[in-house]
Amino acid sequence: MDYNTIALLMFSTMLLMMLTGQRVFGAIGFVAVVAALALWGPGGTDMGFSAVMKLMKWTPLLTLPMFVFMGYVMSESRLAEDLYRMFHVWFGPVPGGLAIGTILLMVMISVMNGLSVAGMAIGATIALPELMRRGYDKLMISGVIQAGSSLGILIPPSVVLVLFSLIARQPVSQLWLAGAVPGMLMAALFIAYILIRTWLNPALAPPMSADELASVTRAEKFRLLRAGLLPVFIFVAMMVPFLNGWASLTEASVIGALAAVAAALIKGRFTRAVFETATRQTMAITVMFMLIITAALSFGAVFDGLGAGRAIQNFFVDSLGLSPWQVLVLMQLSFLVMGTFLDDTAMLVIVAPVYVSLAKVLGFDLVWYGVLYTITCQIAYLTPPFGYNLFLMKAMAPPEFTLPVIYRSVFPFVLVMILTLVLVMIFPELALWLPREVLGR
Numbered sequence: 452m453d454y455n456t457i458a459l460l461m462f463s464t465m466l467l468m469m470l471t472g473q474r475v476f477g478a479i480g481f482v483a484v485v486a487a488l489a490l491w492g493p494g495g496t497d498m499g500f501s502a503v504m505k506l507m508k509w510t511p512l513l514t515l516p517m518f519v520f521m522g523y524v525m526s527e528s529r530l531a532e533d534l535y536r537m538f539h540v541w542f543g544p545v546p547g548g549l550a551i552g553t554i555l556l557m558v559m560i561s562v563m564n565g566l567s568v569a570g571m572a573i574g575a576t577i578a579l580p581e582l583m584r585r586g587y588d589k590l591m592i593s594g595v596i597q598a599g600s601s602l603g604i605l606i607p608p609s610v611v612l613v614l615f616s617l618i619a620r621q622p623v624s625q626l627w628l629a630g631a632v633p634g635m636l637m638a639a640l641f642i643a644y645i646l647i648r649t650w651l652n653p654a655l656a657p658p659m660s661a662d663e664l665a666s667v668t669r670a671e672k673f674r675l676l677r678a679g680l681l682p683v684f685i686f687v688a689m690m691v692p693f694l695n696g697w698a699s700l701t702e703a704s705v706i707g708a709l710a711a712v713a714a715a716l717i718k719g720r721f722t723r724a725v726f727e728t729a730t731r732q733t734m735a736i737t738v739m740f741m742l743i744i745t746a747a748l749s750f751g752a753v754f755d756g757l758g759a760g761r762a763i764q765n766f767f768v769d770s771l772g773l774s775p776w777q778v779l780v781l782m783q784l785s786f787l788v789m790g791t792f793l794d795d796t797a798m799l800v801i802v803a804p805v806y807v808s809l810a811k812v813l814g815f816d817l818v819w820y821g822v823l824y825t826i827t828c829q830i831a832y833l834t835p836p837f838g839y840n841l842f843l844m845k846a847m848a849p850p851e852f853t854l855p856v857i858y859r860s861v862f863p864f865v866l867v868m869i870l871t872l873v874l875v876m877i878f879p880e881l882a883l884w885l886p887r888e889v890l891g892r
Contacts, residue, residue, distance in 0.1 A: 461486050461753070476739075480746030486753045498752045503745055509617055510701055512744075516737045517704035518608050521711040523729035525682065526573055528715035534559055534682055535577050537675040540667050543659035546650030549585055550656050553578045554641050557599030561606040561634070562686045570600030571840060575847035583849075588655040590860040591648075593852055597840045598641055598864035601829040606634035608689075608704070610740075610760060612806045615821045617744065619807045623700055624693070628886040629818045630825060638825075638883065644867055668715045670721070681717075685710040694889055751804045775813040779823075782806050784873070785826040787834065819875075822882040826872045833861040833868070 461482050468478035487495030506512065536695065538552025545551065545810045553574060560570045574596035582592045602610040607627035616623040689707030692698035698706060715721035773781070803824065810820045832840045835858045844857050875881050 457486070457490070457568070459644060461750075465750070476742040476746040479743070479750045483749035483753050485747060487516075487749070490753070495753075496746045498749050501752070505748060506741065506745055512613070512741075513701045514608070514613060514623070514704035515610060516733050517701075517708045517738060518610060519732040521685070521704075521708045521734050523713040523726065523732050524708070524715055524721070525560075525685075527725040527728050528663060528718065528720040530682060530718065530720070532577055533675070533718075535581070539581065540672055540675050546653045546658050547591075547656035549578075549582055550587065550591060550645045550649075550659055551642050553582070553595050554599045554645070557596075557602050558638050558745075559682050560600075561603040562608070562682075570603045571596065571769060571843045571847065572780065574600055579848060584659050585659075589852060591645075591655050593844060593857050594846070595641075595645070595832055595858035597844050597857075597861055598867070600639075600843075601832045602634055602638055604828060604832075605630045605637065605822075605825050607631055608707075611825055612821060614740070614744065615803065615824060617700055618803050619821060621817050621821065623738055625818050625886040625890060626821050628889055629822050629882040632881050632885055633822055633826065633871060633875050636828075637868065640867045640871060644863060648863070655814045657852055681714050685714055703819065709773050747804075758832070766850075775815070778809070778813060779815065779876075782809070783823060783827050786824065787830055789831070816879065816883065818886060819879050820883045821871065822875060826875065828867065830865055830868045830872070833865050835861075835870070 459744060465478050467483045468481065471687070473481075483498070484496075487494075487498045535552065535556050538555050539549060542548035542552040542555075555568045556578065557574065560573055579592060582595075583589075607630055609627065610625040612630055613623055615621075616626050645656070685707060688710040690702050691701060692706060693703035712721060716726065783862055786802070806822070806824075807817060811817060835841060841854075841857055841861070844852065845854060848857070
């Protein structure tokens with residue numbers, strides 16, 4: 452059988468297994484093991500062993516459990532509630548102010564966790580009931596929470612960018628800094644959309660009433676400001692030693708986790724239940740990622756051994772005669788299509804290894820391309836019919852948030868994300884300026 456046909460058969464079998472509801476690591480790993488044994492015999496088993504050893508030697512992966520633990524401590528100890536109360540009081544008088552506060556809350560959760568699911572959980576449990584009580588439109592509520600939670604995979608310390616650094620063999624520190632400005636730009640565009648939309652139709656997001664405003668004293672405002680700045684202290688305590696070269700990436704992640712525990716202790720909320728829940732969730736997520744990465748590395752070894760990456764490059768560049776930018780646009784469009792039925796991790800481990808090598812051959816900066824990939828994943832999170840955040844929202848929201856409501860609510864924010872993607876493609880310095888200034892890239 453022709454090698455290209457074998458590669459196509461592997462890819463299609465894996466997708467078919469996923470469509471039947473198999474776990475991502477099971478589908479990828481099964482196809483990789485069967486293909487390796489069929490092609491190379493008993494010696495093919497060494498590929499899986501080599502993948503595990505490569506994973507065990509990759510020290511930046513140690514940051515993953517630290518960041519996840521830090522986020523769950525913040526969530527379970529209700530420190531995020533203080534932060535949201537602060538935004539509520541300070542932005543409540545503005546039409547759409549609570550929605551703006553929700554976006555800012557998601558930004559803060561992003562810099563403490565790096566996962567979309569954490570922002571979604573906090574938004575659905577803390578922000579959603581308050582937004583409904585204030586009479587906000589359901590479409591506005593659903594769209595704000597889903598779009599805001601997706602910022603977690605772009606703003607550092609993004610777990611997705613940590614995984615991308617393994618695939619692309621690029622420094623995590625550069626990828627994090629590259630994602631910071633586009634992430635803040637996207638958050639600013641979300642806020643701009645909310646302001647314009649509520650200015651055109653104030654009934655969608657009414658401000659706080661005059662009685663409520665009068666009931667909040669100046670002293671209360673500044674007390675909440677101090678409480679809300681505690682998460683900022685955690686981020687600063689983690690990032691300053693890292694950016695100044697006083698601590699490695701792994702050491703900085705430990706500092707962040709310890710700072711989160713210290714903040715919970717100061718508030719008197721670090722109980723045995725908080726510690727147990729945070730530890731269990733951290734273990735579950737870490738093991739899931741490690742299984743997926745191990746399976747993906749095995750699959751990638753077989754795929755590369757067949758020369759599939761070179762075949763795809765020859766097809767686009769030589770057979771179709773496309774320019775590098777045309778190939779880049781097609782790659783991003785394919786990610787958007789795959790995002791309708793795959794999550795970001797599955798796309799990263801299945802397609803990204805091939806696309807990364809193709810982007811490198813075409814002469815694109817891989818750090819910049821990592822930001823483009825991550826923004827595309829954010830869009831895929833919100834793309835019907837199978838966007839990851841759509842189903843999380845349906846599972847966590849009250850029954851009146853039906854799937855049609857959830858689907859309709861995300862389209863304005865998807866357009867904002869596409870605008871951000873286009874801006875970063877046209878102006879690469881949005882992603883590359885900060886790594887160069889801080890790390891001398």
